[in-house]
Amino acid sequence: MSFPDLKTRSVVKPGTYAVIPPEGRVINVIPGIEGCELSIVGSxxxxCSFVQYVGKVKAEGQTTKPFAAESGIESFIYVIDGEGELKVTIGGESKTLSAGGYAYIPDNKALEFANTGRDEVRILLYKQRYIPAEGMQPYTVFGNVHDIQEDNYMGLPQVWIKDLLPVDINFDMNFHVLSFDPGGCHPFIETHVQEHGAYLLEGEGIYLLGQDWVQTVAEDFIWFGPFTQQACYGTGDSRFTYIYSKDCHRDVEI
Incomplete structure (x- = not known):
C-alpha cells in the first residue's frame, strides 16, 4: 500500500502571520457566487480584519446576489489573469475588466460580477468593514494596473510601487503592487500598526515575518498581522512582485 507524500510549505501563526501556498487550498462554497472556484485565504x-478570496471565475460564472451588500462593508476585486471578460457592476455602473483590471466598491454600494467571455479568469476578491471618519466618504474606483506608472519605493532604485486607489483620506484602505528587481530589498525591517494581505504575482523572495525567515514564491498568499516585523529580499533572476492591501488614514479606537 502506498501513501501520498504529505508535505506543505504553509505556515500559520494566528494573530501574527500566515503563508498559504496554492497546493494546500480547498475550494469553498460561497452563497451567492456560482460557477467559481474560490478559496478563502484570509479570515x-x-x-485578519478582512476576508480575502482567490480563485477562478469560470465561463458564465457570476454572482447571483450582490457581494458585500451588508451595511458598512467595502470590497475590492482584481483580475489576476485569464482570457475571460469579467463584467463588474457597482451601483448600476458596469465595466468589463481584463487581466490587471480592478474595482473598489465603497461601503454604501455592493458588487456584482459575471464572466461574459468563453474562458475563465482568476480573481482576487476582498472585503472589510469600512471605518468612517467625519465628513469622509469613499467612492467607486475602476482601473487597470497596466495603466499606472510605477514609482521608486522610498527612493530605492531596485524597488517599485503602484498605488491602485487614490491616496485620499476618504479611503481607509489601499491596494498597492510592489516589485523588487533581482537583489532588491526593503530599506529596513518594518514594524507598524497596519496589516497586509499579499498575493504573490511573480518571482520569489525570502520574507522576514516576525522572527522567521520564510521562502515565498509566486501564487503564495501572505497575511501580516499588526506589528509583525517584516521585510524581504527579492531572490531569483526575475522580478518579485505582489499585490497587497493596507489599512490607512484612520486613528486607532480605544
Missing part, C-alpha cells in the same frame, strides 16, 4: 479566524 478573522486567523486574526
Amino acid at each position: 478573522p479566524k486567523i486574526g
Whole structure:
C-alpha cells in the first residue's frame, strides 16, 4: 500500500502571520457566487480584519446576489489573469475588466460580477468593514494596473510601487503592487500598526515575518498581522512582485 507524500510549505501563526501556498487550498462554497472556484485565504479566524478570496471565475460564472451588500462593508476585486471578460457592476455602473483590471466598491454600494467571455479568469476578491471618519466618504474606483506608472519605493532604485486607489483620506484602505528587481530589498525591517494581505504575482523572495525567515514564491498568499516585523529580499533572476492591501488614514479606537 502506498501513501501520498504529505508535505506543505504553509505556515500559520494566528494573530501574527500566515503563508498559504496554492497546493494546500480547498475550494469553498460561497452563497451567492456560482460557477467559481474560490478559496478563502484570509479570515478573522486567523486574526485578519478582512476576508480575502482567490480563485477562478469560470465561463458564465457570476454572482447571483450582490457581494458585500451588508451595511458598512467595502470590497475590492482584481483580475489576476485569464482570457475571460469579467463584467463588474457597482451601483448600476458596469465595466468589463481584463487581466490587471480592478474595482473598489465603497461601503454604501455592493458588487456584482459575471464572466461574459468563453474562458475563465482568476480573481482576487476582498472585503472589510469600512471605518468612517467625519465628513469622509469613499467612492467607486475602476482601473487597470497596466495603466499606472510605477514609482521608486522610498527612493530605492531596485524597488517599485503602484498605488491602485487614490491616496485620499476618504479611503481607509489601499491596494498597492510592489516589485523588487533581482537583489532588491526593503530599506529596513518594518514594524507598524497596519496589516497586509499579499498575493504573490511573480518571482520569489525570502520574507522576514516576525522572527522567521520564510521562502515565498509566486501564487503564495501572505497575511501580516499588526506589528509583525517584516521585510524581504527579492531572490531569483526575475522580478518579485505582489499585490497587497493596507489599512490607512484612520486613528486607532480605544
